[in-house]
Amino acid sequence: MPAPHVVIVGAGSTGAACAHDLALRGLRVTVVERGEFSNATTGRNHCLLHSGGRYAVTDQESAIECIDENLLLRKIMPDALELNDGLFVALTEEDLGFKARFIAGCEACHIPYRELTPAQALAREPLLNPKLLAAVQVPDGVFEPWRFSMAFLATARSNGAVCRSYTEVVELVRQNGSVTGVKVLDRVTGKTDTIGCDLVVNAAGPWAGEVAGFGGIEVPVQPTAGIMVTVGRRMNNMVVNRLDKPSDGDIVVPQRTTSIIGTTSWTVTDPDAIDIPPEHIQKMLHKGIELIPEIATVTTRGVGAAARPLIKRANEDERDVSRTFECFDHKRDGVEGFVSISGGKTTTARGMAEKLGDLVTRKLGLSVACQTRTTQLLSYRLFYA
Template sequence: MTIQTQVLIIGGGITGTAIARDLALRGIHSVLIDRSHINAGASGANHGVLHSGARYTTSDPESSRECMEENALLKKLAPHCIEDTGGFYVAVKEDDENYLADFQHNCAKCGVPCDPLDIKEVLEMEPALSKDIIAAYRTEDSSIDPFRVSYENLAYAVSCGHGFMPYTVVTGFAISSRKIQSVQVKDVLTGREQTIEAGEIVNAAGAWVGQVAALADASIEILYSKGTLLVTHSRLAHHMLLRLRPPSDGDVLCPGGTVSILGPSSVRLTSPDNIKPSVAEVDHIISQGVPIVPSLEQGRFIRAFSGVRPLIAKKKAEGSTDDRQISRGFDLIDHSADGVDNFQTIAGGKLSIFRLMAERVCDQLCTRLKVDEPCRTRHEQLPSTLNCEWIEPGLAPATWLEKQRPDDYILCECEMVPKSAVESILTDSAIKKDSVLLHNIGARSRIGKGACQGTYCGLRLTAHLYEQGVFQQDRGIADLGHFTDTRWKGQRAVLFGEQLKQAELQEAMYCGLFDLELPVPGKPELKIET
C-alpha cells in the first residue's frame, strides 16, 4: 500500500506535532509518523517548564531571548495548557556569590523580567522553602503540559484530514535524482510494511535524528545527555522554585497539577535507547534539592523518569566537559549538501520554543513547495478539545461530580477517573493498538499517575475493557503486562518508605494472584526487573 502526502513528518514529539498543525493552518497536507507514541522521547520526559529565559542569560543569551518571547506568546495562545505559576529563583549561602550578584543585570541585558523579592514575603508565600535563603527573585517561569500541547496540535491536524501513524518506524529511503522518492515504513506492532510518497520529508525525531539522517547517508553528530526527574506524592509549592546558581543537578522544583517534579540530572550517554533512572541519580537529585526545600529529604516520591536531551555537538564549546554549557539552540539542517534536496532535519532546541522551531521548519517548506502562506500559529489560539482535556489534573473528578451519573463508576480512585472519560478517549481510533491500549489510555488521562501507579486502576480498566468487548481472550492480560511494566520502570529507583510498601502490594496482587510475571502463550514475555 502506498500513502501519498505533501509532507512526511518523522517524529511525534512536541515539535513534530506542532509542525503538523502549522502545516494544516497553511493548507499543506502532512502525515506524521512515530516509532512509538506521542511524546515518547524527550517531549514527554521533562519538567514541563515554560522557561522565562532567566536560566540561560549567562550561558546562552540567544536561547534566553527566544524563551522569553515564546513564553509570552504561548501564555496568550495556549492558556489551557499552561499554569502561570511564576518562578522564584532563590539562593542559599553556599551558592555562587558572583552569579547571584550578576543575575538581575544579566536578565536585564536579555530583556527577561526579573524582580527582587523580600525574603520574609517569599517564605510566607512558600512555607516549604528553607529559612536559610539569602536572596529571591520573581520571574515569568511557568508550568506547561507538553502532552496536552502535543495532543491538541495533533487533534487539530487530524481534524483537517492529516494523517497520523503511531508505532511506525522508517526502514529505508528510496533516493534518486537528488530526492527521496519514497519512504519505506513498518508497523512495529504488526510488522505490516507500507510506502509513503511525499514531496518533502522532515526529520523531527529528537534524539534519533542522527539515525534517521543516516538512512539518507547524511551525518548529524548528536550528544546524548540523560536527565532524570522525580515526581513527589503531593504538590510542595505554588510557584516554580529554582535554585539561583549556574544550571546544575536537582535545582528546579516544578509544580504540575497535584504533584511537583524535582530535577534534573545530566549524564552523558552513548545511545538514547533503553534509558532508566538509577538509585544513585535519585539520591543525588534529592541531596541537591534539600538546601532550598528541606522537606524533600523525608518526602515521598511516587516515580522517577528519564529523558534524553539531544544536543548538537557543533554547539559544544571547545574544551568544555559540561553538557549544560552546550547551547540549547536549534539547527534547521538542509540536506541538499548531502545530495538530497527534499529532506530537512530540525535538531536541538527546547520545549519552551517548540512553536518557533515548527514555524521555521514550515517557512522553509513553504519556500520549497512554492506555497505563499504565512505562519498562523503566532496569532491563532490553540483550540481545546475534550479528548485532550482528560490529561488535566482535577478535571475528571470535577466533571464526574458535576454530572452525578450513578452508572459512571470510578476506574481510577487516586485521580478520580470515571469510565465516561475512558469511553471518550476510546473514540480516537489511533490509540486502539494491540498490546499498548492501556498505555495509550493512560497517556491521554490521569490513569496510572496517582500514588498506586496503576496497581488498582490497571486491573479495573482491564476488567472494564473486557466487559465492553474491547478485549478478547488473553489480549487484556498481555496489555496489562505491558502497562504494568512501563509503570514499574519508573518506580524501581524510588522504592523506599511508603512507595516500597505500595510496590510490595502490587507485586502480591499482580504476581501472587495473577501470575503476571509469567509469559502469556503466543505473546512476547513480560520482563519485570527485580
C-alpha cells in the first residue's frame, strides 16, 4: 500500500514546515504555491527570530512558543540565522516602570535575560539613544525568511515531497462530503489540472479564509497588516526593542546591510491589496529615531507591508489578538479530508507543523511520531541543487 498522499496549499513558512514534518513521517506530500516559494507574508516580514521577549508580558502562550522554537532552530537550521541577541531599551520613566513586569514575564516564560547598564548597552550598540535609562538583553536573533522556508522545502524534497510553485488551487474536489483533491491552475502555462489526494492542508496564510471558502467553510483568520520601513544602512547589530508593551514602531531589526523599523497593525479585507497609510511611514521613522537617533541621517531604502494570518477571537482588538496558532479539522464543519492551519509566527513554524502533523496522522489512522525536533535541516542551497 502506498503511503497516504497529502496536498499542502501554500508554501510560506507554515506550508514549508508542514511539508517537512509530513514527509519525514513517511507521507507522500505535494506542496502547491500560487507564486514563488515564500513570496507572501513570510518573504516580507521583519525577520526577527523571536526570543519571546516581545510577548512576555502580554501574550505568554506565544512567548513560550517563541523561546522554545528559537532555542531549537539554533540547532537545526544554523545557516539561515544570525544570532546577535536583542536589547529591550528604556528611554522614559514610563518604560523604566515596565522593566519589572518585563523581567517577571521573561522568568515566567523561561526566557533567558540579562540586565545591562546604559554604559554596557552603549558599548554593545554605540548608535543607541545615549539618553537610555536601562536595557535588558534577550536571545533575539534574525533569520533570512526565504532561506528559512527553503531549508524546510529542501529537506522535504529530499524525503520525497513534490514542490510546485506558480500552481494555484482554484477549487477543492469533493466526493460524498469528503475532499479528495484540488483543482489547480498552472500560472505559467494557463492550464488546469487535478491532483488527487487523501487529505488537503490549507496553509494559505492570510488567504486561508479564501481557500477554506472553496469548501464552503469559514476559518476565523483575520488578515492584519503591518508596515516596515527599511533604511539604507545597518544601524545596529543586535535587535533593538522598546522596553514596553508591543506598539507601533517599537523595534529596529538589522538585516544584511540595512535596518528595518517596524511595525504597525491594522485589519485588511484583501491581503493582495494593502494600501500603506503615509502617516504610518512617518510614525515608523519618528519612533525609530527615538531608539537610534542616527536614523535621521540615512535615506529610506524601501517601505513594505504584509498581512499576518491572525486567528480572531471574540472582542479582541488587533494589538491584543494572540500571536499563537490553531489547527482546524473541518470534520467539525461536515467536511472530511480537509484541515487548516493559521496564526503563529515564522519563528514558530516548526512547532505549528508538529501539531498539524499530529492531527493529520491521527486523521489518516497512522501512528508516526514527529521527528523534526532533532532532524538537522538541509541547507536552503540544496533546494536547487
